[in-house]
Amino acid sequence: MFRETYRSHLTGARTGELATAHGVLRTPAFVAVATRASVKAVEPAGLARVGLQAVIANTYHLHLRPGEDAVAALGGLHGFSGWHGPTMTDSGGFQVFSLGAGKEHGVGKVASIFPGDDDAPRARGASLVKLSEEGAWFRSVVDGAECAFTPESVVTVERKLGADIILPLDECTSPLHDRAYTQAAMERTHRWARRAREAYRLLADDPTFPNPGQELFGIVQGGAYEDLRRESARVIGDMDFAGFAIGGSLGRSKDDMWRVLDWTIPALPSDRPRHLLGIGEIEDIFAAVARGIDTFDCAAPTRMARNGSVFLKGAPRHRIHLRNAAFRTDDRPIDPSCDCPTCAEHSRGYLQHLCRSGELAYYRLATLHNLRFLVRLLDEIRDAVRGERLAALAAEWGTTLG
């Protein structure tokens, strides 16, 4: 399903084509987060209009509402949502983390370095998850009902949801977990991966599911420990998954993140695609692509848009905050060089007014811009990889390859 179209001589970067049952992803590619089968504030036609290539929905949330049977009855995720391009589903493993240890530890995937920029709950509290060898028991955030996830049940749910690429149940550990816990969790995740692979094989030929072309990826865990990451990449890499995702704790700093990728990627089969879960800051994108990441997802660009923070190359952190009083009568678009529908039609002054007034039209306009910005950034990055100019492009963006 994956074809490498160019491999850099200077870095670990590559370009490729990831063929799915719903079209080909040109990689490296940004995958937008559509937790409940909707990228927040933007309808699928709008996603297509800004050139977005793929979305990732969440198995846990869709299982709770509307339920996988309802999604399947409406044609699977594609028929259900009207998004006709490539899709992925995350497994619920991140929810095992964020409702469990993330809540107990009060941290996200990377401890304390991105305050407000990830999905982890900020307030500490008791875990809402119980884990055993068999699987994970949650309380539903919708109605409080108990809800069990096993590696097998998650694959069944995902077969019904019908995404093009599905991920097995894993345990995403916290940066504050110690080595012993991280190792035990990793080993359980490996056993779960084998069970998921078997369940997937048994269901693979069942024509009742909405997407026969669906592929299962494996997830590498191991926290920020070198030997564990190398072992996890080797074990998961040997299981003949169609591709691989890198999940779990990425340590306590950006440098820790890059090291995790440096340990992991060389140990994975190079003919398969590599997805980095939940990372998408601009400097992260350059560093991850330079290490051979093909796809990545992140909720931050869309969440930032909703909070008033929109991308502008060259501004501090390549963002401006629309609530800033300086923009009140600014008649320029967010980015005069942007070709998104928002920049074509609306000024910073009007967007500030909509944002400050809480007008619903604001959220879509700001989100379309941030999505278009990332789509164009990845277009530039693919060109730079093929032209062996990735480091120069990173420098142009005020960052490095890490």
Next chain:
Amino acid sequence: MFRETYRSHLTGARTGELATAHGVLRTPAFVAVATRASVKAVEPAGLARVGLQAVIANTYHLHLRPGEDAVAALGGLHGFSGWHGPTMTDSGGFQVFSLGAGKEHGVGKVASIFPGDDDAPRARGASLVKLSEEGAWFRSVVDGAECAFTPESVVTVERKLGADIILPLDECTSPLHDRAYTQAAMERTHRWARRAREAYRLLADDPTFPNPGQELFGIVQGGAYEDLRRESARVIGDMDFAGFAIGGSLGRSKDDMWRVLDWTIPALPSDRPRHLLGIGEIEDIFAAVARGIDTFDCAAPTRMARNGSVFLKGAPRHRIHLRNAAFRTDDRPIDPSCDCPTCAEHSRGYLQHLCRSGELAYYRLATLHNLRFLVRLLDEIRDAVRGERLAALAAEWGTTLG
């Protein structure tokens, strides 16, 4: 600015063309409510796509935020919002009512017959408005600051906002006001209308304002009292306004509403357009058009959409409620005969999921459908007026001409 293109022999209905500085409105026409220069949840390009002809913004709300000077600096309402079609601004008179007597009396414009379907506050409370001969004093709902509106200041604010059609400050009385109060308020509204007319004349040739083609309409008041309505129509009708709006209390029943129109419209100059403020239920539209109303605005269709209630001809009250469990796996669009972007792409089942999940994408999709529905209904109505089939069309819609 108004040209009657057909006058019915059978009813008071007519078709016409209302020429503004930003295009021609084919009448009868629905005007969407864009209180803060945004139809809730839909960007201006989306409004154009569903064929909407005009919007009405609110002087009071835009004065408070972002302020008329900010709007003027960004090119007036058209440049500011990116909506390039005809616009109106209401004067703030309705806020005099809803923050004042409406709050004291706990009622809307029509007492108790449309629970939940108008903008009046439901809870009774102390008035937040003080009225005098000079004007009205409000507390800002944004920051609590005191804010004075006089007939002259409102015209100045509206000149800066730059809508194509502006309305003078008036006092919208409550259905629970007695005859003496209603008469005194009407007479003051007449004096305010004269002051507004004079202020408008003094500012008409000032090139610093963003819309030199702006026209001032008069507002008829008089509550549900026949002699007062006839007097107000005569007095306001004699003041050489470019058109007329019918405001204020419309009584306690639909029959009261029709009677108010029956008293008012024949007393107005027939060569000028007639706008009905704040009314837009389907049966109201037929009855109002049959009496000679050319344009009308109503927030209900867009608010209903946000609450899950979407139009479907033939359903009870021509609406279905998307939260209804029966739609969970319904793969049909809201209306299979509808040509809106929502019905082209999305099923009732998906829309229910978005609505129940509070997904932001829901609000735009539902609102686009309800707007398109009204645009097409008014297309049908104009055809029916020209074909002398308005009563038959009303019957087809399960209603009458009232």
